[in-house]
Amino acid sequence: MSQYNLNRIFKPRHVAVVGASEKAGTIGNALMRNLVDGGFSGTVLPVNPKYQTMHGQACFESVSVLETGVDLAVIATPIHSVVDIVGECVEKKVGGAVIISAGGKEVGEQGREIEEKIRHIANDGGLRIVGPNCMGIIRPSVNLNASFASEMPVAGNLAFVSQSGAICTAILDLALKERLGFSHFVSIGSMLDVDFGDMINYLGNDPSAKSILLYIENLTNFRKFMSAARSVSRIKPIIVLKSGRSPAGARAAASHTGAMAGEDAVYDAAFKRAGIVRVDTIEELFDCAELMAKPPRPRGPRLAILTNGGGPGVMATDTLARYGQEPAPLDPETFKAFDALLPDFWSRSNPIDILGDASAERFGRALAICFNSKNLDGVLVILAPQALTDPLSVAETLAAAVQERRFPVFACWMGGKRIATAVDVLNAAGIPTYDTPERAVRAFLYMVEYTRSLEMLLEVPPKMTGHMVFDQEKARKLIAGAPSQEFLPETDSKEILAAYGLPVIRTEIAETEAQASRIGREMGYPLVMKVHSPDITHKTDAGGIRLDLRGDTDVAGAYRQIVSSARQYKPDARIEGVTLQPYFSNPDYEILLGAKRDPNFGPVILFGMGGIYTEVLKDRALGLPPMNRLLARRLMQETKAYSLLQGYRNRPAADMERLEEMIIRLSELLIDLPEIAELDMNPVLIKDGNPVAVDARILVSPFAVPSSLHLVIGPYPEEDESHMVNVDGRRIFIRPVKPEDAPLFTALFKTLSPTTIYYRFFGALKELNPEMLARFTQIDYDREIALVAIDEDSESDCMLGVARIIGDPDGKTGEFAVLVGDTWQGKGIGGNLLEKCLSIAEKQGFESVHGIVLNENRNMLALGKKLGFDTKREPDSGDNELVIHFGKSKRFDRPGSDHRLD
Numbered sequence: 001m002s003q004y005n006l007n008r009i010f011k012p013r014h015v016a017v018v019g020a021s022e023k024a025g026t027i028g029n030a031l032m033r034n035l036v037d038g039g040f041s042g043t044v045l046p047v048n049p050k051y052q053t054m055h056g057q058a059c060f061e062s063v064s065v066l067e068t069g070v071d072l073a074v075i076a077t078p079i080h081s082v083v084d085i086v087g088e089c090v091e092k093k094v095g096g097a098v099i100i101s102a103g104g105k106e107v108g109e110q111g112r113e114i115e116e117k118i119r120h121i122a123n124d125g126g127l128r129i130v131g132p133n134c135m136g137i138i139r140p141s142v143n144l145n146a147s148f149a150s151e152m153p154v155a156g157n158l159a160f161v162s163q164s165g166a167i168c169t170a171i172l173d174l175a176l177k178e179r180l181g182f183s184h185f186v187s188i189g190s191m192l193d194v195d196f197g198d199m200i201n202y203l204g205n206d207p208s209a210k211s212i213l214l215y216i217e218n219l220t221n222f223r224k225f226m227s228a229a230r231s232v233s234r235i236k237p238i239i240v241l242k243s244g245r246s247p248a249g250a251r252a253a254a255s256h257t258g259a260m261a262g263e264d265a266v267y268d269a270a271f272k273r274a275g276i277v278r279v280d281t282i283e284e285l286f287d288c289a290e291l292m293a294k295p296p297r298p299r300g301p302r303l304a305i306l307t308n309g310g311g312p313g314v315m316a317t318d319t320l321a322r323y324g325q326e327p328a329p330l331d332p333e334t335f336k337a338f339d340a341l342l343p344d345f346w347s348r349s350n351p352i353d354i355l356g357d358a359s360a361e362r363f364g365r366a367l368a369i370c371f372n373s374k375n376l377d378g379v380l381v382i383l384a385p386q387a388l389t390d391p392l393s394v395a396e397t398l399a400a401a402v403q404e405r406r407f408p409v410f411a412c413w414m415g416g417k418r419i420a421t422a423v424d425v426l427n428a429a430g431i432p433t434y435d436t437p438e439r440a441v442r443a444f445l446y447m448v449e450y451t452r453s454l455e456m457l458l459e460v461p462p463k464m465t466g467h468m469v470f471d472q473e474k475a476r477k478l479i480a481g482a483p484s485q486e487f488l489p490e491t492d493s494k495e496i497l498a499a500y501g502l503p504v505i506r507t508e509i510a511e512t513e514a515q516a517s518r519i520g521r522e523m524g525y526p527l528v529m530k531v532h533s534p535d536i537t538h539k540t541d542a543g544g545i546r547l548d549l550r551g552d553t554d555v556a557g558a559y560r561q562i563v564s565s566a567r568q569y570k571p572d573a574r575i576e577g578v579t580l581q582p583y584f585s586n587p588d589y590e591i592l593l594g595a596k597r598d599p600n601f602g603p604v605i606l607f608g609m610g611g612i613y614t615e616v617l618k619d620r621a622l623g624l625p626p627m628n629r630l631l632a633r634r635l636m637q638e639t640k641a642y643s644l645l646q647g648y649r650n651r652p653a654a655d656m657e658r659l660e661e662m663i664i665r666l667s668e669l670l671i672d673l674p675e676i677a678e679l680d681m682n683p684v685l686i687k688d689g690n691p692v693a694v695d696a697r698i699l700v701s702p703f704a705v706p707s708s709l710h711l712v713i714g715p716y717p718e719e720d721e722s723h724m725v726n727v728d729g730r731r732i733f734i735r736p737v738k739p740e741d742a743p744l745f746t747a748l749f750k751t752l753s754p755t756t757i758y759y760r761f762f763g764a765l766k767e768l769n770p771e772m773l774a775r776f777t778q779i780d781y782d783r784e785i786a787l788v789a790i791d792e793d794s795e796s797d798c799m800l801g802v803a804r805i806i807g808d809p810d811g812k813t814g815e816f817a818v819l820v821g822d823t824w825q826g827k828g829i830g831g832n833l834l835e836k837c838l839s840i841a842e843k844q845g846f847e848s849v850h851g852i853v854l855n856e857n858r859n860m861l862a863l864g865k866k867l868g869f870d871t872k873r874e875p876d877s878g879d880n881e882l883v884i885h886f887g888k889s890k891r892f893d894r895p896g897s898d899h900r901l902d
Contacts, residue, residue: 005128005810006096006128006194006198007095008072008095008128009072009095009097009098009128009130009137009194010137010139010144011142012040012072012095012096012144013040013071014070014071014072015035015040015070015071015074015146016070016094017031017073017074018076018077019075019077030148031076031136034145034146034147034148034150034152035074035145037143038142038143040143068093070089070094070095071094071095071096072095072097072098073094073096073097073098074098074136074146075131076101078101078103079103079104079132080114082099082101082114082118083118083121086099086118086122086129087121087125089127090122090124090125090127091125095128096128096129096130097122097128097129097131098131099130099131099133100132100135101132101133103132104132104133105190106190115190115192118132122193123193128194129192129193130188130193131187131188131189131192132189132190133190134165134190135148135149135187135189136148136187137184137185138153138182139183139184139185140153140154140155141208149169153176153180153181153182153185154179154181155183156181156293157181157293157295158180158181158182158183158210158211158213158289158293159182159183159184159206159209160184160185160186160213160214160289161188161196161199161203161212161213161214162187162188162214162215163189163215163217164187164215164217165187165189167215168185168187171289172185174286174289178433179427179428179430180289180290180293180294182293183208183209184203184208184209186199195219195220195221195224196216196220196225196228197220197221197224197227197228197229198809200225200229201228201231201232201809202809203232203236204232204235205809209236211236211237211238211239212232212236212237212238212239213239213285213292214238214239214240214241215241215243215285216241217242217243217244218244219600222600222601223712223713223714225712226270226273226274226713227713227714227782227783228809229271229276230275230713233274233275233276233453233454234275234454234457234458234774234775237277237450238274238276238277239276239277239278239288239289239292239446239450240271240276240277240278240279241279241281241284241285242264242278244264263598265622266600266604268622269601269621269622269623270601270712273623273624273713275450275454275456275457277447277450277453279446284446287432287434287439287440287442288447290432290433290434290443291408291410291432291443291444292447294430296406297447298377298407298408298444298448298451299407300377300448301325301328301377301445301448302328302375302377303320303325303327303441303444304327304350304376304379305317305327305352305382305437306351306354306363306366306367306381307351307353307381307382308353308354308358308363308386308389309353309384310347310353311384312384312412312414312437313437314351315436315438316351316380316412316437316441317351319437320441323441323442325445327349327351328376329350330350330352330373330375331375333372333373334369334372334375337369337372338352338369341362341369342362352366354366356388357386357388357389358394359388360390360394360396363381363397364397364398364400367398368401371401371406376407377407377408377448378408378444379407379408380411380412380441380444381412382411382414382437383412383413383414383419383422384414384415385415385419391413391415391418391422392421392422392425394422395411395413395426398411398429399429399431402429402430408432409431410432410443411431411432411433411434411440412436412439412440413433414435414436414437457774457778458770458771458773458774459630460630460740460743460770460773460777461739462740463629463740464661465657468501468661468664468665468668469501470499470500470501470665470668470669470672471500472499472672474495475496475499475500475669476672476673478495478499479496479673479675479676479700482675482698482700484702485701486534486699486700487534487697488697488699489532489534489576490507490530490532491507491508491509492698493698494507494696496669496698497669497693497696500665500668500669501661502662502669502681502693503662503690503691503693504693504696505581505582505692505693505694506523506582507580507581508580509576509577509578509579510559510578513556513559516529516556516559516577516578516580517555519580520549520555523580523581524582525550525551525583526547526548526549526550526583527555527580527582528545528546528549528580528581528582528583528694529545529546529549529555529562529578530578530581530695531545531562531565531566531575532577532579533566533570533574533576534574534576535570535572535573536573537697539695541569542565542566542569543561543565543566543568543569544565544569545562546561547583548585559578562578563575584687584692587685588651588654588686588687588688588689589644589651590609590610590611590683590684590686591607591609591645591684591686592607592608592610592611592614592620592680592681592682592683592684593606593607593666593681593682593684593693594679594680594681594682595670595678595679596677596678596679597677597678597701597710600712601624601712602624602674602712603625603670603671603676603710603711604623604624605624605627605663605666605670606620606621606622607620607621607623607636607639607641607663608621608641609641610682610683610684611682611683617640619641620639621635621636621638621639623635624711624713625667625670625671625713625715626667626671626711628664628738628739628740629657629660629661630739632663632664636656636663645686652689654686654691655689655690655691658690662684666679671715672707673707674703674706674707674710675701675702676698676699677699677700677703678697678699679696679697679699680695680696681695681696714780716738716781717781720735720787721733721735721736722734722735722836724828726824726827726828727827730791730792731791731792732789732790732792732800732829733790733792734787734788734790734832734836735787735790736779736785736786736787736788737776737777737779737786737788737804739777739778741788742773742776742777744788744790744798744799745768745777745799746767746768747799748799748800748821751821751822751823752819756821756822756825759854759856759857759860760818760819776802783807783808783809784804784806784807785804785805785807785837785841786805787802787804787837788801788802788833789801789824789829789833800820800821800824801818801820801821801824801829801830802820802833803816803817803818803830803833803834803836804837805837805838805846805849807844811845812845812847813847814841814849814850815849815851816837816838816849816851818830818833818834818863820833825859826859830860830863831863834863834867838867841886848883848884848885849883849884850882850883850884851864851881851882852874852879852880853879853882854880855880856878861880864882867884869882869884870882870883870884870885
């Protein structure tokens with residue numbers, strides 16, 4: 001869609017409901033009642049006679065369905081009539097539409113054709129659409145209930161977006177019971193237009209939404225979703241329940257939504273890469289909704305369990321252990337305080353059992369001790385209704401105590417009727433409540449997972465110690481000559497891997513027994529012999545491998561045995577001889593490194609335990625290109641094999657940096673060659689720390705999408721690299737920002753004068769904190785253009801300046817910023833950087849770029865004028881807005897990449 005702005009849908013002034021026919025009148029009137037109750041102007045509009053019902057009967061007559069000036073049209077008519085209604089929405093310049101109507105692609109081809117007609121009309125007219133087949137939208141803070149839900153939840157900071165109307169109603173019911181507050185409540189339906197990526201982008205920019213909760217059955221624009229989620233998860237937690245984990249579940253999701261679900265393990269990998277926390281069940285989604293809606297969130301996993309019963313405390317501890325955690329140990333000061341408060345026979349550890357006769361006062365004083373501890377990140381208060389404990393009094397004490405809390409306090413009031421009133425008190429005080437210790441602990445740990453994900457997103461990846469070189473031309477030639485839908489010969493596969501610097505063992509092909517003997521003598525013994533056949537994938541199953549061959553007799557016998565076994569295993573297989581390679585005896589480790597092209601997420605990298613146990617142990621982890629050292633290390637850390645690779649008994653540790661490099665080189669191969677459908681290096685043997693791939697296979701299939709567009713995460717744009725020579729004759733390398741550049745940014749910042757810092761950051765700033773460094777260096781190349789100038793004549797990397805254009809999610813507008821070290825100002829570096837950023841923005845389809853410049857910053861104002869920016873003085877401030885609009889002619893298309901800017 002051409003418009004990104006969804007404000008007229010979620011912040012409308014005038015709303016029209018279209019659907020007061022005999023068939024749809026009930027829904028239409030219910031929708032209008034909800035809107036009128038919220039104070040919105042608007043009317044229930046009968047459907048025009050030209051829109052027929054499914055039975056061919058004319059609807060109520062009306063002169064016109066819509067008037068000019070409507071911000072939001074809510075459509076609840078038979079789906080076939082929606083095509084013309086959407087056309088009238090476009091004609092009357094309606095801001096957006098929510099289509100309640102069902103019967104689209106989820107019912108089959110006819111419905112799909114209707115949706116395509118709607119999409120075409122709306123797209124041409126710039127009309128944004130939520131739905132169809134949805135329940136509607138709710139924004140409690142502005143009293144907007146454009147849905148057929150009968151009740152409005154309270155206003156809050158939690159945004160909820162669901163593909164399922166049934167899940168929406170369940171969450172709404174929970175919200176009313178637990179007093180959960182929502183900023184947005186959206187039933188997104190079939191996502192004809194507005195999808196999860198759009199909603200994440202929109203909610204990420206709305207300050208009223210502090211947390212985002214999603215129920216997903218399938219995604220549409222996967223790259224937009226990943227871009228939005230990677231950006232927004234840095235500032236707001238995103239929790240997802242993705243249905244369809246099992247193959248049967250995936251089929252059910254496809255029949256419900258009319259779209260195919262991808263492999264679930266790939267979704268897991270994608271969510272992790274985006275910083276999203278994934279929950280497994282509806283129960284956990286509810287629990288996280290409550291904990292997210294009632295801040296604060298935990299800073300870490302150190303949990304105190306405060307209980308008046310030993311059993312529930314043990315249950316909470318067991319749940320922590322199940323997830324690899326344990327209760328936080330009590331520091332000496334905290335232990336001493338509890339020892340003074342509690343009877344001698346208290347638990348003297350965490351869980352803190354304050355005993356069955358605990359009064360409300362004891363609960364309150366115990367909670368105060370926890371608050372005073374510096375070694376805790378959260379407190380779970382468990383109450384079992386016992387004769388000497390009044391649940392209501394304890395709840396009231398807890399509600400009063402949490403007003404000044406530093407970290408999350410949540411409650412588990414166990415029981416039924418007797419505790420109901422007490423739970424109401426806790427909910428009214430904004431304290432998350434759970435009916436079992438297990439649910440409470442799981443919810444807490446999910447929020448801890450988000451905290452850890454955020455920390456990982458801010459982590460700076462280490463640089464490679466050497467420069468990586470790739471022979472792209474050689475690899476492309478081998479791929480171009482490969483038969484489609486067939487595995488390449490092992491020797492060709494290894495040549496492609498070697499072209500990208502991946503360590504592979506020497507392999508020779510022998511077509512005859514005599515040739516095998518000759519090659520064996522040349523290579524030297526011991527050797528490994530394998531069947532060479534494009535039709536046999538698993539050589540071991542076919543008896544097609546012989547190890548530790550130590551002479552001509554061994555080679556000749558092995559050749560005959562392998563060919564005979566292979567023909568017995570698969571009589572119609574093409575046996576093209578054998579391959580020979582050196583034999584590695586007693587390797588320290590065997591791993592698998594491979595890749596597969598997912599139909600939704602593109603190439604996916606696989607790392608895990610290798611050899612003959614790969615499919616039995618299923619110890620694997622998945623990751624998405626592009627990769628760096630940090631991402632490669634995390635990929636390996638997700639497997640059990642990683643612990644072994646650190647060194648085991650008398651076996652030396654693997655060279656972890658070389659393994660990281662292998663993963664990065666594989667990532668670059670997959671980025672450059674979209675035709676690779678499947679790739680296996682199994683096993684990769686590790687001996688004395690050094691890895692080498694001894695078996696490899698590559699499956700090639702046609703792929704129409706050009707390189708980089710087949711990925712869901714934009715790769716490093718190497719094409720934006722260039723060179724310049726400044727006025728002093730110094731050679732300068734201009735390239736896009738990399739995640740590894742954080743130390744260079746820190747070094748550049750230390751050279752800046754207070755005036756330069758003030759001009760760039762509009763205030764005093766002493767240092768760049770980790771959050772800022774991550775923001776400046778971890779670039780989403782799909783939505784941000786960021787270039788740095790590196791001194792090529794310096795002995796070590798030295799950053800001279802940086803310029804960036806931060807694009808809005810619609811890709812049409814962006815905001816620029818430029819920073820050059822004081823020593824290098826006035827030498828053409830800032831102008832060159834910004835000019836190149838503008839050139840890239842223009843090529844990417846930006847319509848305009850703007851920026852705010854202080855009135856005192858005369859150099860920047862002069863540069864803006866030179867580059868063609870229009871300058872507008874901001875009223876009542878010392879700021880100037882610089883704006884440049886790109887026309888049809890290419891203003892910044894300069895030939896060549898190496899030039900001088902004076």
